[in-house]
Amino acid sequence: MVDVCIVGGGLAGLMLAKNLSSTLNVVIISDSFTKGNSWLAQGGIAAPLGESDAPSFHLQDTLLVGSKHVDGLAAKEIIEDGERLVRSLVNDGFPVDLTSDGDLALGKEAAHSHHRVLHAGGDRTGKFWMKKATTATQSVKRMIASAHSLVMEDGTCKGVRIVTEQHQVKTLYATTVVLATGGIGELFGVTSNSSAAKGTGLSLAYHAGARLTDLEFIQFHPTIAVDKQGTKGLVTEALRGAGAIFTDQEGTPLAINPLGPRDVTARLIDYHWRNQLPVFLDRTQVEKFSERFPTAKQVFKDQQRIAVRPGVHFHMGGIQTDLGGRTSIPGLYALGEVACTGLHGGNRLASNSLLECIVMGYRVAEDIQSTSAPMTGIRESKLPEPPTEIRNKDFSQESLVHYCGILRDESSETYANSLPLQQWDLANVPVHTIDLLHRYTTSSLLAQSISLRKESRGAHFRIDFPSTQDEWNHKVIVHEGNQKWIETRNSSQLKERVYYESIHH
Ligand SMILES: Cc1cc2nc3c(=O)[nH]c(=O)nc-3n(C[C@H](O)[C@H](O)[C@H](O)COP(=O)(O)OP(=O)(O)OC[C@H]3O[C@@H](n4cnc5c(N)ncnc54)[C@H](O)[C@@H]3O)c2cc1C
Numbered sequence: 124m125v126d127v128c129i130v131g132g133g134l135a136g137l138m139l140a141k142n143l144s145s146t147l148n149v150v151i152i153s154d155s156f157t158k159g160n161s162w163l164a165q166g167g168i169a170a171p172l173g174e175s176d177a178p179s180f181h182l183q184d185t186l187l188v189g190s191k192h193v194d195g196l197a198a199k200e201i202i203e204d205g206e207r208l209v210r211s212l213v214n215d216g217f218p219v220d221l222t223s224d225g226d227l228a229l230g231k232e233a234a235h236s237h238h239r240v241l242h243a244g245g246d247r248t249g250k251f252w253m254k255k256a257t258t259a260t261q262s263v264k265r266m267i268a269s270a271h272s273l274v275m276e277d278g279t280c281k282g283v284r285i286v287t288e289q290h291q292v293k294t295l296y297a298t299t300v301v302l303a304t305g306g307i308g309e310l311f312g313v314t315s316n317s318s319a320a321k322g323t324g325l326s327l328a329y330h331a332g333a334r335l336t337d338l339e340f341i342q343f344h345p346t347i348a349v350d351k352q353g354t355k356g357l358v359t360e361a362l363r364g365a366g367a368i369f370t371d372q373e374g375t376p377l378a379i380n381p382l383g384p385r386d387v388t389a390r391l392i393d394y395h396w397r398n399q400l401p402v403f404l405d406r407t408q409v410e411k412f413s414e415r416f417p418t419a420k421q422v423f424k425d426q427q428r429i430a431v432r433p434g435v436h437f438h439m440g441g442i443q444t445d446l447g448g449r450t451s452i453p454g455l456y457a458l459g460e461v462a463c464t465g466l467h468g469g470n471r472l473a474s475n476s477l478l479e480c481i482v483m484g485y486r487v488a489e490d491i492q493s494t495s496a497p498m499t500g501i502r503e504s505k506l507p508e509p510p511t512e513i514r515n516k517d518f519s520q521e522s523l524v525h526y527c528g529i530l531r532d533e534s535s536e537t538y539a540n541s542l543p544l545q546q547w548d549l550a551n552v553p554v555h556t557i558d559l560l561h562r563y564t565t566s567s568l569l570a571q572s573i574s575l576r577k578e579s580r581g582a583h584f585r586i587d588f589p590s591t592q593d594e595w596n597h598k599v600i601v602h603e604g605n606q607k608w609i610e611t612r613n614s615s616q617l618k619e620r621v622y623y624e625s626i627h628h
Contacts, residue, residue: 124296125150127491128283130270131303131324134161134249134477135459137256138484139301140263144492152285152295154269156257158319160305160460161480164249165359165418166232167242168481169474170209171202173229176237178202188234188384188472190581191596192340194465194612200446201466204482209241212481218243218251232360232473233382240474246359246418252477268293270323271557272549273300273331273455280331280454290554299491301448301456302328306438307341310566311528312520313434315344315357321558322565324461328442329564330506330549334451335602337440337463339572342471342582343529344436345389346404348422348429356422358404358431360385360473365415366408370428372401386470386582389433393529396432403428433529437476439467439582440572443601447490448483451603456491458483465612469581506548509560516542518566527569532586536574542567546604571607572600 125148129136132153143149153159171181181202186193213219213227219241220228230240243251266285271292274282282296304324308316329335346363348355358367363381369392370376379391379402392402405428406412406419413420423429441463448456459480466479526538544567552560578592579585597612 124282124298126297127299127301128152128295128297129301129303130283130327131159131305131459131461132156132265133159133303133305133459133480134164134253134256135305135461135480135484136301136303137253137260138481139303139458139487140260141256142485142488143263145262147492150264150266150295150297151260152266152268152270152283154267155319156265156267158317160249160308160317160320161477162249162253163315163317163357164252164477165246165357166361166474167230167240167248168209168252168477169232169235169240169472170205170478171237171239172206172210172227172241173238176239178206180236181239184234184236185466185472185475186468188470188581189468190470190591191468192337192581193468197446197465198468201464201479201482204485205478208481208485209478213241217255220245230361231364233363233388234384234472235474240361242361244417245414246361246416248477270302270304270327271554272552273327275331275452278332278453280452284550286554286557292554299454299456301458301487301491302442302461303457303459304461306460307565307569308435310518310520310562310569311435311523313347313349313354313432313524315347315434315436320460321562322438323558323561324457325441325568326561326564328450328452328455328457328461329568329602330546331452331455332546332604333455333457334443335441335463335568336443336599337465337469337572338438338569338602339576339583339600340439340467340469340581341435341527341569342385342437342439343389343433345385345392345433346431347434348404349432350430354434355429356418357434357436358419358422358429359416362404362406362409362416362419365410367404367406368408370403370405372403374403374405374407374428377402384470385436385473386584389529390584392431393433401430402432404431437467437471439463439469439471446486448487449490456487458487469583506546509547509549509552513560513563514556516563518542518563523566523569527566527573530584530586531573533574535570539567539570539574542570544568544571568602571602575600575607575609
């Protein structure tokens with residue numbers, strides 16, 4: 124029995140581990156400690172540290188990009204905490220690039236009104252921060268294992284069943300379990316994500332009965348480099364901030380704003396490709412390219428321009444949590460990309476996700492350490508075992524791209540109906556089928572949310588409902604066990620409206 128079991132060894136999991144007291148018995152279980160989206164982060168970490176910047180400007184940018192769907196209070200608190208916590212990590216030796224005067228070199232990315240993106244090693248921020256976070260948490264116990272399912276007793280999370288490297292299922296009991304399993308990109312074929320981003324955390328939480336929300340909001344990165352062999356990796360937005368532009372194959376500029384909001388840019392590029400007009404990213408105007416963008420250099424090699432198309436990049440939705448990272452289930456927390464605090468709303472402002480990992484790592488630790496009363500839940504009725512027929516269903520990467528990709532329509536409803544789902548008892552699911560079951564569950568949840576939101580907002584674009592509808596303002600789609608419903612976001616949403624309206628008057 125341990126005090127805290129963290130599932131997932133990305134930046135979210137490590138930041139939590141770093142902030143937990145050394146008197147607690149903590150273990151991080153992860154199917155990899157060298158893979159995950161955190162290692163791939165390029166642009167950097169958004170924090171309002173520039174002289175002319177302020178948390179209120181950062182908040183305004185977050186709200187605008189979030190398409191009237193951000194939880195205003197969550198965003199305000201995360202950004203305000205971020206200013207303090209990021210500065211303190213930098214003072215503690217977390218790496219950042221500096222200007223020749225020794226000041227923080229703050230980059231500017233799409234839809235940011237100010238220079239506020241800290242970076243390290245040029246475009247290798249994720250790698251540099253993960254290395255430092257790994258060193259800073261080296262005394263914390265680690266285990267390479269994959270989470271199979273959550274152990275539930277009387278509606279309370281009591282631990283995790285894990286699949287060991289020897290393919291055996293073992294039960295690890297813990298006073299507190301924290302899911303930090305990252306994103307969903309691997310479920311789709313075209314993605315910027317690591318192969319570790321399998322969306323398992325959503326399925327683990329769903330079958331335990333936790334609330335999930337905003338699952339329809341998936342951000343597509345506009346510039347995934349492609350060639351005839353497939354995807355070649357993501358090209359950071361920062362390159363466009365430094366002067367790269369969209370062109371056709373011959374280098375003639377296209378009418379696509381290089382610094383427009385991600386979703387609009389991604390749809391425009393997709394539209395060109397659908398009309399057999401390949402889109403290229405041209406780096407000719409970027410000064411000191413090789414020195415400033417070593418990762419992009421590996422993708423471009425010696426070419427001036429490369430073909431780019433949109434792919435799954437970031438999941439705004441996830442396991443619903445409060446600002447202490449608590450889920451709706453006693454004993455279970457979530458943070459990082461698998462969680463949904465409401466910070467990102469309908470679309471994420473670039474570089475706000477590492478910020479969220481850092482701030483929530485601190486906040487979840489505080490919450491766990493200040494919770495003394497044992498949390499008890501409601502006894503649930505006995506759940507059925509999953510049916511074997513799911514093996515015959517179609518939840519291939521191609522289908523996900525087609526029905527849950529960048530352009531959606533009414534066919535998502537038929538697709539969602541073809542993937543029936545209910546809360547199942549996973550305890551006895553054999554090792555060789557558990558991954559399939561998680562993949563099925565998460566695919567079904569995504570399709571259901573996509574089919575339910577009959578409007579377009581942020582990154583969610585419905586061809587059959589192409590405009591944003593006022594009656595959907597502040598409405599969230601929630602899944603909890605066998606129930607799903609649409610509700611108005613809680614009172615913190617009112618704060619957002621005030622900020623949002625003050626920006627527009
Ligand atoms: C190419 C790319 C560039 C990006 N650039 C930026 C950027 O510049 N700035 C920014 O803010 N954000 C960026 N993002 C987004 C950001 O990197 C992620 O949102 C963030 O790193 C997520 O951190 P995490 O710890 O939640 O997940 P991850 O870092 O993905 O870690 C999840 C961990 O969970 C483990 N895991 C998964 N499932 C299981 C399981 N069932 N059992 C056990 N372990 C499991 C994985 O192995 C992994 O270790 C980028 C993302 C990508 C893909």
